[in-house]
Amino acid sequence: MSEHFSKKPNKAGGFSSLTSTLKYIIQSQQPQTNVKNLLKANKDKGFDCPGCAWGDEKEGLLQFCENGAKAIAWESTNKKVAADFFAQYSVSQLQKQSDYWLEYQGRLTEPMKYNKHTDHYEAISWHDATQLIADKLNGLASPNEAEFYTSGRASNEASFLYQLFGRLYGTNNFPDCSNMCHEASGVALNEAIGIAKGTVVLDDFNHAEAIFVFGQNPGTNHPRMMNALRKAARGGCKIVSFNNLKEVALERFASPQDAIELLTPKATTISHAYFTPKLGGDMAAVRGIVKIILARNAARIDSNESAIIDKAFIEQHCQDFEQYQQVVNDTSWQQIEQQSGLSFKQLSQATDIFLNANKVICTWAMGITQHKHSVATIQEIVNLQLLSGNIGKQGAGLSPVRGHSNVQGNRTMGINEKPSADFIDKLSRAVDASLPKAMGHNVYYALNALLEKTSKVLICLGGNIAQAAPDTKQTHQALKNTELNVQISTKLNRSHLCIGEDALILPCLGRTEIDYQDSGEQFITVEDTFSMVHASQGSVTPLANTLHSETAIIADIAQATLKNTTVNWQQLKGNYDLIRDLIAQSISGFSNFNQVLEQPGGFYLGNSAAQLQWKNPQGKALFAAHALPRSIVSVSEEKLHELEHNKQKLYTLQSLRSHDQYNTTIYGMNDRYRGVSNARNVLFINEKDALKQGFKNNDYVDITSIWSDNENRTVTNFVLCFYDIPRDNLAAYYPETNPLVPLDSYGDRSYTPTSKSVAVIITKAINPPLI
Numbered sequence: 001m002s003e004h005f006s007k008k009p010n011k012a013g014g015f016s017s018l019t020s021t022l023k024y025i026i027q028s029q030q031p032q033t034n035v036k037n038l039l040k041a042n043k044d045k046g047f048d049c050p051g052c053a054w055g056d057e058k059e060g061l062l063q064f065c066e067n068g069a070k071a072i073a074w075e076s077t078n079k080k081v082a083a084d085f086f087a088q089y090s091v092s093q094l095q096k097q098s099d100y101w102l103e104y105q106g107r108l109t110e111p112m113k114y115n116k117h118t119d120h121y122e123a124i125s126w127h128d129a130t131q132l133i134a135d136k137l138n139g140l141a142s143p144n145e146a147e148f149y150t151s152g153r154a155s156n157e158a159s160f161l162y163q164l165f166g167r168l169y170g171t172n173n174f175p176d177c178s179n180m181c182h183e184a185s186g187v188a189l190n191e192a193i194g195i196a197k198g199t200v201v202l203d204d205f206n207h208a209e210a211i212f213v214f215g216q217n218p219g220t221n222h223p224r225m226m227n228a229l230r231k232a233a234r235g236g237c238k239i240v241s242f243n244n245l246k247e248v249a250l251e252r253f254a255s256p257q258d259a260i261e262l263l264t265p266k267a268t269t270i271s272h273a274y275f276t277p278k279l280g281g282d283m284a285a286v287r288g289i290v291k292i293i294l295a296r297n298a299a300r301i302d303s304n305e306s307a308i309i310d311k312a313f314i315e316q317h318c319q320d321f322e323q324y325q326q327v328v329n330d331t332s333w334q335q336i337e338q339q340s341g342l343s344f345k346q347l348s349q350a351t352d353i354f355l356n357a358n359k360v361i362c363t364w365a366m367g368i369t370q371h372k373h374s375v376a377t378i379q380e381i382v383n384l385q386l387l388s389g390n391i392g393k394q395g396a397g398l399s400p401v402r403g404h405s406n407v408q409g410n411r412t413m414g415i416n417e418k419p420s421a422d423f424i425d426k427l428s429r430a431v432d433a434s435l436p437k438a439m440g441h442n443v444y445y446a447l448n449a450l451l452e453k454t455s456k457v458l459i460c461l462g463g464n465i466a467q468a469a470p471d472t473k474q475t476h477q478a479l480k481n482t483e484l485n486v487q488i489s490t491k492l493n494r495s496h497l498c499i500g501e502d503a504l505i506l507p508c509l510g511r512t513e514i515d516y517q518d519s520g521e522q523f524i525t526v527e528d529t530f531s532m533v534h535a536s537q538g539s540v541t542p543l544a545n546t547l548h549s550e551t552a553i554i555a556d557i558a559q560a561t562l563k564n565t566t567v568n569w570q571q572l573k574g575n576y577d578l579i580r581d582l583i584a585q586s587i588s589g590f591s592n593f594n595q596v597l598e599q600p601g602g603f604y605l606g607n608s609a610a611q612l613q614w615k616n617p618q619g620k621a622l623f624a625a626h627a628l629p630r631s632i633v634s635v636s637e638e639k640l641h642e643l644e645h646n647k648q649k650l651y652t653l654q655s656l657r658s659h660d661q662y663n664t665t666i667y668g669m670n671d672r673y674r675g676v677s678n679a680r681n682v683l684f685i686n687e688k689d690a691l692k693q694g695f696k697n698n699d700y701v702d703i704t705s706i707w708s709d710n711e712n713r714t715v716t717n718f719v720l721c722f723y724d725i726p727r728d729n730l731a732a733y734y735p736e737t738n739p740l741v742p743l744d745s746y747g748d749r750s751y752t753p754t755s756k757s758v759a760v761i762i763t764k765a766i767n768p769p770l771i
Helices: 014-027 031-040 066-075 083-088 099-104 126-138 156-169 183-193 202-206 224-234 259-263 282-302 311-317 321-330 333-340 344-355 374-387 407-412 421-431 443-451 472-480 550-561 569-574 576-586 637-645 687-692
Strands: 112-115 120-123 146-150 210-214 238-242 252-254 273-275 360-364 397-400 457-461 484-489 503-507 515-517 520-522 524-527 532-536 651-656 682-685 700-705 714-722 729-733 758-764
Touching: 014 066, 083 120, 112 126, 126 457, 126 484, 126 503, 126 550, 146 156, 146 443, 156 407, 156 421, 156 457, 156 524, 156 550, 156 576, 183 374, 183 397, 202 224, 210 224, 210 344, 224 238, 224 252, 238 344, 273 344, 282 321, 282 333, 282 344, 282 374, 311 374, 333 344, 360 374, 374 397, 407 524, 421 576, 443 472, 457 550, 550 569, 569 576, 682 687, 687 714
Parallel strands: 146 457, 210 238, 210 360, 238 273, 360 397, 457 484, 484 503, 651 729, 682 714
Antiparallel strands: 112 120, 112 503, 515 520, 524 532, 651 758, 682 729, 700 714, 700 758
């Protein structure tokens, strides 16, 4: 093994998780404060972790995980990035630094304006920054020349004000981070069951008899989910994992809160069965399970035995079953096995587990959502659950696991480029104003509009769009085409450095900090992946008195921009209860918002599909009769012949996170659970594929994506790491591999980038690093 690679551990969690947590707490340079923060994380009267959107348990002293602790320590640091820092470094110098280095410098504490003559950011007053934005917005030829981007971590209150401001300004241009992750889940579920959210609550995991986990790595991306899976496994629930990579957390997990598992080699076996389908093969795998179920059902009926599908549920609640059944019958086993990479025997094993359970949860994440056919794949998972009546009963249902804390709440609050007429009508009545109904821009259309210069202003409420979006060269150029780039942020990132004519950095409070307004200390609210809404209140003195809350920043911009507004923005800024009163008037499910928040743990928004109410146009749950995709990646026959002629092997690449990473935030250079240390330009490859192509472990390669526009998209000097991954598949970290994902390669009807199915070739590195 090289200096970068070691054998991956035989379990996740445990003592190594504890030591990693302590390391990041110490590195924050205010360990005492952050120990106190951890005791208040995800608790009543505490703050919601700025990491993932997993739900909160009601019992237990500690309600944080290793990566949540990293997120808290990363945000709550005493290191500052202020005017003296920007005087020292020009933007050109900062552009040469790594993403890790940029965020590691500390918290942004002063509003800054870019000076194109000196190539430095310089301090600006809050008043002047706000007025600059207002003047620019009011000088545009059309409100649709502005793009209002949102990150998942924005609170309900901030998100509501943001979309209200944008709509009163005159546009529905609301590109959002969800456009790049779970948009496919929303599209698929809305069509199939009439609501864009999962149908389960956290307690359902305690009652499930089987849990099918598709395309997700909870040990890194939402580690608190591991406690739910561990508890379910120890209670006899059969967990079946479908994941392209063998992820250690889905194999064996040791809870850091269990003394025996913390201090000994013992751990809980998580997966009863673990399958590694080819990238993009999950739909074929589920189709195979359904095909077996229908075949067994037909055999039972022929033998005058009772059906194994839930015929009563299908007849009462579903539509288009016959069309779907015909499509399944027409799907060949050859196509299922070839596309899934799994055998009939393996899929029969999965089917046995599914049929032997009366209550099944199907859960998935971005390994499912970032493909061209993601919507169809999710609807195939829905089909499986409808077939067995596994919606609307305790311990069963559909569970898309959202990533960022409150990314689901943002959408609930109206961050949506295609709002329903009902939503707009209700919001218009609440504020006594006419609001636009025409469809606006998602991320894909926003970036294209900026590239074409038909949009001129970009305002980002959090996030790091420069590194989150695909096709890095194009994305960076889109940001550089702006006449004004406004970033509301806690930490320095790449989006601050992609500058066109003008740029502003507006530093905001973090989740752990006290938010003090005219009426006193404020709290915000968030919605988790289970549709639970609860309060979040920081308790740490802000790092600088120049920090403003996201809510206050939006209110000030709106006040300066909108001259004949019906909304008293300063009043809302001074008392968030008034924002929640306005939300209660505007958004279904939030009646008596302030009052119901007084319940411990918040309140449940409810889920129509979980109540067997189908709020799609058909009024029924739909069986979606999609044929399997002809191919996973979009490569023309002509290009395939060219590659074959040149003896170049075509691979399918997925991008993923390391364990020391959350979204685009990189906490460190290690990936402990995959045995990687001090490296990020790593390419995971099946040993047989590498050897067949003449490569050895630790060789350096260049990666080039194949797309119809013949644009050269190449990343260089990635070191090969032999790994347990299916043949013809590769994996590497993002954002390092985002340059390989073409902007025009997106999911059907979702526009989600196809970051989990990128057609690439690998070649020997032209200029490998000297060793």
